[in-house]
Amino acid sequence: MPEHSGSHALDGQAIRAVDLTKAYGHADSPVYALRGVTFEVRWGERVALLGKSGSGKSTLLNLLGGLDRPTSGSLDVAGHSIARLTGRQLARFRSVSVGMIFQSFNLIHSRNAWQNVKLPLVFAGQQPRERREVARRALEAVGLAARFDHRPAEMSGGENQRVAIARALANRPQILLADEPTGNLDSATAREVVRLIREHVEERQATLILVTHDEDLAAACTDRVLRLIDGQLAT
Amino acid sequence: MRVGDLFGLALAALWQQKSRTAMTTLGVLFGSFVLAASLSIGQGVQDTIERESHRSDFLRKITVRSNHRGANADSAGKQVEVAGEMSDAKRDRLRRAIADHSPGKPVALTRDKLVKMATLEHVEAVVPMFWLSGFAVLDQQSQLASLAGVRPESIDCRRRLIAGEFFSSSRQPVCTVSEYLLYRWGLTDEASIAGVLGKKIRVELRGPGQQRGLRLVLDKPEGEEPTLEETIALEKIKEQLPKVLDFFPLPPDQSRLLRGMIEGKDASPASVVSEEFTIVGVLRAATPEELKEPWDPLRVSADLILPYETAADFYFRQQGTEERGIDHAVVVVDDERHTKAIYQQILDQGLTAFTVLEFIEQQQLIYLLIFGGMTCVAAVALLVAALGIANTMLMSVLERTREIGIMKAVGAGNTELQLVFVIEGAIIGSLGGGLGVLLAWLASMPGDAWVRSMVAHSVPVELKDSLFVFPLWLIAVTLAFAITITTLAALYPARRAARIDPVAALRHE
Numbered sequence: 001m002p003e004h005s006g007s008h009a010l011d012g013q014a015i016r017a018v019d020l021t022k023a024y025g026h027a028d029s030p031v032y033a034l035r036g037v038t039f040e041v042r043w044g045e046r047v048a049l050l051g052k053s054g055s056g057k058s059t060l061l062n063l064l065g066g067l068d069r070p071t072s073g074s075l076d077v078a079g080h081s082i083a084r085l086t087g088r089q090l091a092r093f094r095s096v097s098v099g100m101i102f103q104s105f106n107l108i109h110s111r112n113a114w115q116n117v118k119l120p121l122v123f124a125g126q127q128p129r130e131r132r133e134v135a136r137r138a139l140e141a142v143g144l145a146a147r148f149d150h151r152p153a154e155m156s157g158g159e160n161q162r163v164a165i166a167r168a169l170a171n172r173p174q175i176l177l178a179d180e181p182t183g184n185l186d187s188a189t190a191r192e193v194v195r196l197i198r199e200h201v202e203e204r205q206a207t208l209i210l211v212t213h214d215e216d217l218a219a220a221c222t223d224r225v226l227r228l229i230d231g232q233l234a235t
Numbered sequence: 236m237r238v239g240d241l242f243g244l245a246l247a248a249l250w251q252q253k254s255r256t257a258m259t260t261l262g263v264l265f266g267s268f269v270l271a272a273s274l275s276i277g278q279g280v281q282d283t284i285e286r287e288s289h290r291s292d293f294l295r296k297i298t299v300r301s302n303h304r305g306a307n308a309d310s311a312g313k314q315v316e317v318a319g320e321m322s323d324a325k326r327d328r329l330r331r332a333i334a335d336h337s338p339g340k341p342v343a344l345t346r347d348k349l350v351k352m353a354t355l356e357h358v359e360a361v362v363p364m365f366w367l368s369g370f371a372v373l374d375q376q377s378q379l380a381s382l383a384g385v386r387p388e389s390i391d392c393r394r395r396l397i398a399g400e401f402f403s404s405s406r407q408p409v410c411t412v413s414e415y416l417l418y419r420w421g422l423t424d425e426a427s428i429a430g431v432l433g434k435k436i437r438v439e440l441r442g443p444g445q446q447r448g449l450r451l452v453l454d455k456p457e458g459e460e461p462t463l464e465e466t467i468a469l470e471k472i473k474e475q476l477p478k479v480l481d482f483f484p485l486p487p488d489q490s491r492l493l494r495g496m497i498e499g500k501d502a503s504p505a506s507v508v509s510e511e512f513t514i515v516g517v518l519r520a521a522t523p524e525e526l527k528e529p530w531d532p533l534r535v536s537a538d539l540i541l542p543y544e545t546a547a548d549f550y551f552r553q554q555g556t557e558e559r560g561i562d563h564a565v566v567v568v569d570d571e572r573h574t575k576a577i578y579q580q581i582l583d584q585g586l587t588a589f590t591v592l593e594f595i596e597q598q599q600l601i602y603l604l605i606f607g608g609m610t611c612v613a614a615v616a617l618l619v620a621a622l623g624i625a626n627t628m629l630m631s632v633l634e635r636t637r638e639i640g641i642m643k644a645v646g647a648g649n650t651e652l653q654l655v656f657v658i659e660g661a662i663i664g665s666l667g668g669g670l671g672v673l674l675a676w677l678a679s680m681p682g683d684a685w686v687r688s689m690v691a692h693s694v695p696v697e698l699k700d701s702l703f704v705f706p707l708w709l710i711a712v713t714l715a716f717a718i719t720i721t722t723l724a725a726l727y728p729a730r731r732a733a734r735i736d737p738v739a740a741l742r743h744e
């Protein structure tokens with residue numbers, strides 16, 4: 001897919017959401033997880049998304065990451081109008097334009113660290129020799145040089161999350177989406193993971209959306225805070 | 236995404252579930268094995284029948300006989316009237332029964348028929364076959380001898396030639412004599428056998444004449460046949476018997492009875508046909524090995540062998556043969572492709588005929604049905620194996636829901652995921668199919684030896700080549716079938732995998 005980052009990229013908006021809604025369940029009795037969310041994020045901006053459990057944070061992040069399509073409203077991310085992308089373009093968008101980190105790591109258990117990290121590179125169609133090198137460097141960058149061939153079960157939670165970060169950054173996406181990345185970690189490990197994320201975002205001038213319910217964390221590493229209450233942004 | 240990576244992912248998934256992969260592959264392996272084996276022996280047997288039947292030229296020969304039951308009674312007899320109140324169906328049945336029971340006109344294999352068949356296009360020769368025996372006289376010594384006609388081309392006779400030469404034409408006044416006939420004449424040493432060549436032999440066919448009145452038979456002690464002299468002497472007695480009846484010391488009523496039997500009958504003398512032939516060669520008897528060879532309707536064993544047209548001329552000089560015709564004849568066709576057409580034309584003349592071709596076609600059809608059935612069963616076995624694959628893959632799609640969700644989250648497209656699963660199916664298909672063909676090939680060696688020993692026990696035929704064949708098309712068909720069917724089986728699980736919603740997949744932990 002050609003990188004038609006186009007005019008949106010130039011006018012400085014990494015994300016633009018207008019009246020975004022997302023409904024789950026049957027069409028006749030829908031459950032609204034998002035009810036008309038409108039916001040913009042500039043390139044390079046670091047935004048925290050705060051809200052109680054069930055307020056729609058993950059739903060919004062999944063829309064931003066192209067894992068799901070909005071029920072209504074318009075959403076542009078990294079110059080792509082998510083609603084208008086074909087399935088194929090959406091897959092490409094997920095592997096190249098954004099990187100995602102989840103609370104539960106979401107690593108493939110049967111594959112070792114290195115194989116997990118190179119997966120987005122495989123789907124992006126990178127040369128085997130090239131991607132071996134890229135994955136190695138990504139793992140070194142998160143301090144896991146000694147863990148290449150370890151499977152998720154053979155590593156700690158913090159290490160697992162670092163592998164996930166390496167995987168999210170492997171394709172050098174301009175937007176990083178993190179859904180409660182420290183939710184399953186103890187505070188020391190959490191600090192380490194947050195430090196890593198901040199370091200990489202700063203180094204690459206990447207845009208960051210960090211979902212959390214930790215006010216301190218939000219204040220410490222983001223420029224702006226968005227609050228979700230029952231699927232709506234607090235003003 | 237690169238093609239190599241699609242295969243890499245498929246192989247990784249298969250490798251991860253080694254025992255499951257092994258089981259499904261084993262299913263395909265056995266299905267393919269049975270398929271390949273049944274195709275192989277089916278083709279092999281067809282080939283063998285084909286090859287064995289081409290080994291000798293009996294496909295070019297048609298045996299023709301007189302039709303004693305009469306030619307097609309239905310068409311010969313006019314429509315019979317059946318009177319009475321009855322349904323048309325019953326009238327029809329009765330009509331047919333009447334036709335079946337009224338004798339048709341028997342069609343004899345007469346000289347005319349032989350000539351007519353010989354003029355058919357693509358007919359190389361019409362060799363009359365008859366059983367003839369007569370007295371052979373050499374240097375005033377007579378022996379009862381059997382007589383037959385053969386083609387000058389006869390390979391069978393030519394290789395049995397131990398002295399002199401064989402005929403060069405189908406009509407010339409020459410003959411060969413058997414080693415055994417010479418022995419009966421007391422000619423045993425090599426020099427006397429060679430001395431016989433070029434000599435003239437006189438052959439007398441003595442028909443019994445009109446089969447009425449008395450018949451005189453000479454019973455000799457060791458069951459020997461009467462000699463020519465004895466036969467002539469008996470005929471003389473029979474001829475003179477009516478005149479000398481009064482000289483027998485018989486009571487008058489018995490004398491009258493005998494006279495009644497003899498007198499008033501047409502006492503035509505025995506018919507005698509006699510001709511001279513020059514001996515050109517001496518033949519030995521066929522060896523037991525030669526007798527084991529494929530059956531040839533033209534093979535004869537007789538004391539005297541003449542060129543077949545000379546033999547026919549001689550035969551037809553006998554009284555009554557013009558109407559009676561001969562027992563059977565062998566029609567030799569120039570090419571086996573024409574055998575069927577000629578066969579049909581002969582039947583159309585009202586004669587009965589037999590050709591091995593017909594028999595072979597029947598055999599081939601039977602084997603085709605047997606092995607066709609086996610192949611169908613094998614195909615079903617493969618289908619069942621494919622269902623197993625579909626089932627197993629569906630299970631693994633469910634088990635791998637989260638993994639598939641993760642792959643989608645990091646950029647896997649639906650088409651690509653679908654392809655990975657389809658390739659998994661294809662890999663199982665080609666692996667199982669390939670191993671199945673290999674196993675069939677390996678098993679065909681002891682299998683062939685086994686079938687061979689069975690054949691050797693029951694039929695005196697020596698099979699030269701294997702009964703199992705593995706032509707390229709067979710390997711290709713088996714592999715293609717196995718791969719196609721496993722790929723199709725993977726299609727549904729693959730679509731299920733592609734339809735997995737990544738958000739839902741990642742939610743359940």
Ligand SMILES: Nc1ncnc2c1ncn2[C@@H]1O[C@H](COP(=O)(O)OP(=O)(O)O)[C@@H](O)[C@H]1O
Nearest residue numbers: 024025031033052053054055056057058059060
């Ligand atoms: N797949 C789904 N089907 C039905 N309801 C859902 C689904 N995903 C989320 N929801 C509902 O949407 C709301 C928002 O969920 P979520 O975005 O996960 O919240 P958060 O991440 O802020 O805890 C919740 O009420 C949740 O029950």
Ligand SMILES: [Mg+2]
Nearest residue numbers: 054057058059
């Ligand atoms: Mg959540």
